Amino acid sequence: MATTTSEPVNLSTTIHFQGYGNKTTNNRFEQPDWQVALWAIAYSLIVIVSVTGNVTVIWIILAHKRMRTVTNYFIVNLAFSDLSMATFNTVFNFVYATHSNWYFGLGYCRFQNFYPITAMCSSVYSMAAIAVDRYMAIIYPLKLRLSSTSTKIVIGVIWAVAFSLAFPQCYYSVTEYYPPRTLCFVNWPDDYGGKHHLTYQIALIILIYLLPLLVMLVTYSLIGQTLWGSEIPGEASDHFQNQIQAKHKVVKMMIVVVTTFALCWLPYHIYFILGSFNIEIYMQTYIQQIYLAIFWLAMSSTMYNPIIYCCLNQRFRSGFRHAFSWVPFIKVSEEDKMELQHTRTFRMTRSYRTDNTNNDHTPVKIMKS
Structure with missing residues (x-):
C-alpha cells in the first residue's frame, strides 16, 4: 500500500526481494529519456496544481471569518493532507520509480513509506467526518453541533489514527545497497506476500478505503432522501429556503469530491492487492508504465478538490478570484467581496404559533439570522 514499494516494479530484473534471486544491477524497466520527460511533465502538473489549489483553499477558509465553519475546518484538514502528499511524496516516488x-537515505525512506498512508487516511477520514457532520446538520437540525474546539479534537484523533495505521510501514522500512543502486522497501518479517504483509494490506484497504466509503455512501444516501425526497413547506421563510438550497449545493459538492477520490484510488488498491497474491505481475514487461499511470491517477486526486470547490461553490469561487486578482483577466466583483466579508449566521429555534380558533399551540421551526 505504501507508495514507495518493496515490489520489483521499482527494482532491477533479478532483485525481487531480500534473499530472493541473484543480486544483479540489470534494470529491465529502464525507459528512454523521452518517456521519462513526458512522465515528468505529467507529475509536475500534479504538484503545481495541487500545491497552488490547496494552499489557496486553506487561505480562503482561514483568512475569512465567514468561511470558518465545521465543514470547512475539515476541508482545511483535507486540503493540508492533499498538499503534503503532493509535496512530500509525488516527486520522490516518481524519481525512484x-x-x-533511492537517493534520499534511510530516514526519508521510512518517511516515504509512512506518510502517504497517513495523508490518505487523514483525507478519507476528513471526508467521512464531513459526511457525518452534514448528516447531523440536516437530519437532526435542532441538535447541538460540533464546536470549534470539538472539531479540532476530532481532527487530532483522525491524525492519531492515521499515524497508528501507517506505523508498520515506517518500522519495517529499510534501504539496501546493490551496486550501483540503493533500494528502499518494506522488509516484512515473513517476506513480501506473507501473512504479516497480506493481513496489513487487507486491513488497510478496509480501514482507509472501503469502510470510510461505506459510511459516506450511507450518510449521503440518507441526506439525499431528506433533501430531495421531501418538499419545502410553502410557508417556509426565505432564510429557510436559502439554507435548504445551500445544503443541497454543499452535499452535491462533497459527493463529487468523494466520488473523485474513490475512482482515483480504486486502480491503486486493485494493483497492490493483486500483486500481494501473485508477485509475478510485477515482472511483466510493461508493468512500469502501468504502475506510473496508476500512481499518477492516485496522486492526481490531490489536485481535483480545489477545482471542484471553485466550480461548485460560490464562496470558494469568490475566494479564488480574490487570491488571483493579480492576474490581468480576473476581476473581483462587489458580489465576490460580499460573499467573503459579510457574516450571516442562521440557527434553528422552536417557536409556537397560536391558533385563535381552538387555542392549540403548534410548534413550528423558524429560521433566525
Missing part, C-alpha cells in the same frame, strides 16, 4: 535508485 523511473531510476530504480
Whole structure:
C-alpha cells in the first residue's frame, strides 16, 4: 500500500526481494529519456496544481471569518493532507520509480513509506467526518453541533489514527545497497506476500478505503432522501429556503469530491492487492508504465478538490478570484467581496404559533439570522 514499494516494479530484473534471486544491477524497466520527460511533465502538473489549489483553499477558509465553519475546518484538514502528499511524496516516488535508485537515505525512506498512508487516511477520514457532520446538520437540525474546539479534537484523533495505521510501514522500512543502486522497501518479517504483509494490506484497504466509503455512501444516501425526497413547506421563510438550497449545493459538492477520490484510488488498491497474491505481475514487461499511470491517477486526486470547490461553490469561487486578482483577466466583483466579508449566521429555534380558533399551540421551526 505504501507508495514507495518493496515490489520489483521499482527494482532491477533479478532483485525481487531480500534473499530472493541473484543480486544483479540489470534494470529491465529502464525507459528512454523521452518517456521519462513526458512522465515528468505529467507529475509536475500534479504538484503545481495541487500545491497552488490547496494552499489557496486553506487561505480562503482561514483568512475569512465567514468561511470558518465545521465543514470547512475539515476541508482545511483535507486540503493540508492533499498538499503534503503532493509535496512530500509525488516527486520522490516518481524519481525512484523511473531510476530504480533511492537517493534520499534511510530516514526519508521510512518517511516515504509512512506518510502517504497517513495523508490518505487523514483525507478519507476528513471526508467521512464531513459526511457525518452534514448528516447531523440536516437530519437532526435542532441538535447541538460540533464546536470549534470539538472539531479540532476530532481532527487530532483522525491524525492519531492515521499515524497508528501507517506505523508498520515506517518500522519495517529499510534501504539496501546493490551496486550501483540503493533500494528502499518494506522488509516484512515473513517476506513480501506473507501473512504479516497480506493481513496489513487487507486491513488497510478496509480501514482507509472501503469502510470510510461505506459510511459516506450511507450518510449521503440518507441526506439525499431528506433533501430531495421531501418538499419545502410553502410557508417556509426565505432564510429557510436559502439554507435548504445551500445544503443541497454543499452535499452535491462533497459527493463529487468523494466520488473523485474513490475512482482515483480504486486502480491503486486493485494493483497492490493483486500483486500481494501473485508477485509475478510485477515482472511483466510493461508493468512500469502501468504502475506510473496508476500512481499518477492516485496522486492526481490531490489536485481535483480545489477545482471542484471553485466550480461548485460560490464562496470558494469568490475566494479564488480574490487570491488571483493579480492576474490581468480576473476581476473581483462587489458580489465576490460580499460573499467573503459579510457574516450571516442562521440557527434553528422552536417557536409556537397560536391558533385563535381552538387555542392549540403548534410548534413550528423558524429560521433566525
